[in-house]
Amino acid sequence: MFPRPIQQLSGGRQVAYQVFLPIALFIWLIPLLAVMLFSIKPDGDFVAGNFWGMPSSFELFTNYGKVFFESDMPRYLLNSVLITVPTVIGAIVLSSMTGFALGVYKFRGNLLIFFMFIAGNFVPFQILMVPVRDLTVSMNLYDTKLGLVLFHIAFQTGFCTLFMRNFIRALPFPLIESARVEGVAEWRIFLFVVLPLMKPALAALAVLIFTFIWNDYFWAVVLTQGPDAQPVTAGITSFNSQFRAAYHLMSAGSIVAALPPVAMFFLMQKHFIAGLTLGAVK
Known part of the structure; x- marks a missing residue:
């Protein structure tokens, strides 16, 4: 087979x-x-x-x-950092807590809530363009880095929760039971028992989400305009003028924009592979 x-x-x-x-x-x-x-x-x-x-x-x-010196590329790169890093942190923090709740506790509606997280991943994100844009405009978050961060956190938390919940369910449950017998509070079990065991999964998820958000172009164009909030993927188009395109500068900017996620992968390669393969072999 x-x-x-x-x-x-x-x-x-x-x-x-x-x-x-x-x-x-x-x-x-x-x-x-x-x-x-x-x-x-x-x-x-x-x-x-x-x-x-x-x-x-x-x-x-x-x-x-x-x-680097005759364009707004450094500013676009800084915007990408200020958008991507908080998004990765926010999505991982929220998904690790929701994954712990859905993976450890048994309560009515557990599977329904989990399926709702999963269902959000099957919605074509293009159909959300108009309502999401209108929502950011009504909340005064249009063309702001905060608006992109909040949207990406909300959109990525579903996938991250799926990843975390399944990983936590594969952990040895007797560790949690023994901690409860010793009278350890639930939040301390999460912080000091479960979270250290999740380091490979956290590293793998951080690399994936960092790559997804850094390379995002669609929402960068829909929710931002101009160098104040646009990330580098959308900022590359600033090399185009009304009547011609500077393809040589766009190519150079594309190479510069591709370096951070590549560097991120090679720095976290060991943890990334461990997170994806942990539990694959008993």
């Missing part, structure tokens, strides 16, 4: 795997490599139609210098 490990295949299949894997990886990376190539080309190459050829001159420092 499941594919066998590569080491158990025949010699010919192992060679084919080693040959075709780099090819597939290169094909998958072609768009990113193209953006990296565009980011060091001069503007004239695009006018001349030199899209895939070698640059007529290497403008690495010129293009990236314009992105």
